């Protein structure tokens with residue numbers, strides 16, 4: 001396949017799309033949409049979000065150094081888009097979206113109850129990059145809808161009907177797995193060969209012999 005060359009631009013796709021809640025020192029809460037989010041460390045558990053300084057959420061998060069990440073399900077695609085195209089400076093997005101705000105356990109910021117997964121974060125470092133500042137944060141707690149856990153306590157994010165973002169469009173997450181971690185190197189299960197038909201003891205009958 002012939003390749004078309006592009007100068008340095010952000011083409012990493014698809015990405016998660018999340019709603020981030022924050023609170024300022026006066027106790028005002030806000031929510032905005034973020035696509036530049038990622039997992040960056042296992043121990044301590046850390047993630048990052050990139051925020052433009054002109055966002056109201058940037059101000060709020062910098063003031064209290066806390067936020068929550070809320071993973072939207074498919075039925076919240078409208079809210080996800082809305083919170084990403086309207087600023088909390090102009091209207092109360094939490095009210096407009098009729099979100100139920102639940103008090104955080106480890107942070108003083110509420111999370112969105114209607115989202116199936118909520119992650120509480122404390123900012124550890126802010127790195128100015130250019131258009132965006134990178135917020136590195138420790139995950140201090142999370143809340144997951146109980147219907148996403150199986151009988152062994154395994155979380156099935158694939159049951160949550162989550163969405164992702166790809167080059168300006170929202171997509172539902174596929175439900176069926178196409179491979180399991182490590183399957184490429186996993187031992188192959190020996191499949192028993194079906195028994196071959198026994199050869200006829202005396203071979204084929206010759207023509208003419210009865």
Ligand SMILES: Cc1cc2nc3c(=O)[nH]c(=O)nc-3n(C[C@H](O)[C@H](O)[C@H](O)COP(=O)(O)O)c2cc1C
Pocket residue numbers: 017030031032033034035036037050051052054055056057058080081083084085086087088089132165
């Ligand atoms: C799909 C989508 C992804 C977005 N991702 C980011 C992002 O990663 N960082 C950012 O600063 N703004 C991002 N935005 C823009 C903000 O969400 C938007 O400017 C929002 O209105 C800011 O709200 P606020 O002023 O209330 O904080 C995104 C918007 C959309 C629709």
